[in-house]
Amino acid sequence: DAKTTQPPSMDCAEGRAANLPCNHSTISGNEYVYWYRQIHSQGPQYIIHGLKNNETNEMASLIITEDRKSSTLILPHATLRDTAVYYCIVMKAGKSTFGDGTTLTVKP
Amino acid sequence: GAVVSQHPSRVICKSGTSVKIECRSLDFQATTMFWYRQFPKQSLMLMATSNEGSKATYEQGVEKDKFLINHASLTLSTLTVTSAHPEDSSFYICSASAPSGREETQYFGPGTRLLVL
Numbered sequence: 001d002a003k004t005t006q007p008p009s010m011d012c013a014e015g016r017a018a019n020l021p022c023n024h025s026t027i028s029g030n031e032y033v034y035w036y037r038q039i040h041s042q043g044p045q046y047i048i049h050g051l052k053n054n055e056t057n058e059m060a061s062l063i064i065t066e067d068r069k070s071s072t073l074i075l076p077h078a079t080l081r082d083t084a085v086y087y088c089i090v091m092k093a094g095k096s097t098f099g100d101g102t103t104l105t106v107k108p
Numbered sequence: 109g110a111v112v113s114q115h116p117s118r119v120i121c122k123s124g125t126s127v128k129i130e131c132r133s134l135d136f137q138a139t140t141m142f143w144y145r146q147f148p149k150q151s152l153m154l155m156a157t158s159n160e161g162s163k164a165t166y167e168q169g170v171e172k173d174k175f176l177i178n179h180a181s182l183t184l185s186t187l188t189v190t191s192a193h194p195e196d197s198s199f200y201i202c203s204a205s206a207p208s209g210r211e212e213t214q215y216f217g218p219g220t221r222l223l224v225l
Contacts, residue, residue, distance in 0.1 A: 032211050043114075043201050043216035044152070049208070087151070093212065095142075098152040 004088045006102045012082075014108050018075040022088030025069040031092045033064060035073045037084040038101070044087065047073065078106045110136050110206040114217035121192055122225055129187045129220045131202030137182035138204035142214065143175070146199040158185045192224045 005023040012018040024033065032051050036044040048055055048062045050071075055062045061074040075082055087101040111134040121127050131141055139160050144152040156177055157165045164177035176188040185204075189196055201219040205212040 034213070036216070041199070041219070041221070043112075043203075043219045046213060046215055049211065049213060051211075091214070095154070095157060096214070097154065098144075100151050 003097065004090060004099050006086070006088055006099060008100065009103045009105070011105050011107055012075075012078045014080060014106055015077055018073075018078040018082065018104055018106070020073040020075075020086050020088075020102050020104065021070065022072070023070045024088070024090050027068050027090050028092075031090045033062065033068075033071050034089045034091050034096070035060070035062065036087045036089065037082075037104075038087065039084045047086075049091075078104075080106050080108065082106050110204070110213070110215040112202065112204050112215050112217040114200075114202055114220050116220060117218060118221045118223075120223045120225065123193050124191055127189045127192055127222060129189075129200055129202075129222075131185045131187070131204070131217055133183045133204040133206070133215075136204070136206045138185075138206060139182060140205045140212075141179060141185040142203045142205075143177060143185075143187050144201045144203070146201060146219075152201060155187075189222065192222070194224045197222055197224045 032049050034049040035047040038044045048060050050062045064071045083106045085101040085103050089096045113132045115130045141158040143155045146152045155170045158177045158179040160179045166172045179185040199219050199221050203214040203216040
């Protein structure tokens with residue numbers, strides 16, 4: 001499985017956009033990029049995934065570079081409830097390896 | 109959206125006893141479920157992959173005789189921690205794969221916190 005690299009922590013002001021980067025330079029052609037978040041003492045929550053095109057849903061947007069070696073998760077208007085650990089994972093057929101993720105703290 | 113439940117949410121047991129954790133996909137059928145373990149302030153660690161009707165595939169270093177996995181139906185997988193010891197105390201999380209376009213997305217349960225005294 002391809003590994004991912006994320007900054008350990010980030011801060012964001014409430015109401016502003018949160019941009020969370022992820023490097024996945026060893027991703028293979030058929031592996032998808034997935035983003036999950038985990039709020040303390042809960043199971044991870046699915047946010048979004050993509051293969052090579054940019055994706056948007058009601059929670060976030062996912063921007064994948066053309067060479068697919070990195071991606072950015074965008075939370076357009078962060079709220080205090082978005083404070084969590086965000087995991088970027090590359091996955092095919094369900095099996096994946098979780099890295100340490102980015103702890104996003106949204107501040108008032 | 110796809111919903112995965114776990115039962116119990118929290119369990120305390122004595123050392124040497126066995127504990128069973130259930131993982132259910134509530135609104136979809138899952139041919140594959142995964143079991144993870146998470147220690148405090150650490151990331152999720154995959155323990156095993158559970159396929160309906162066949163034996164589970166365990167990750168390196170995970171004892172299959174200690175962590176018994178049964179995936180008897182398309183909506184239920186169980187993890188039994190046999191002869192639990194204090195070092196088995198952890199947060200156990202399952203996930204189930206649901207079709208999402210051409211790919212299968214993993215949806216996670218809320219987790220089960222196990223404390224072995």
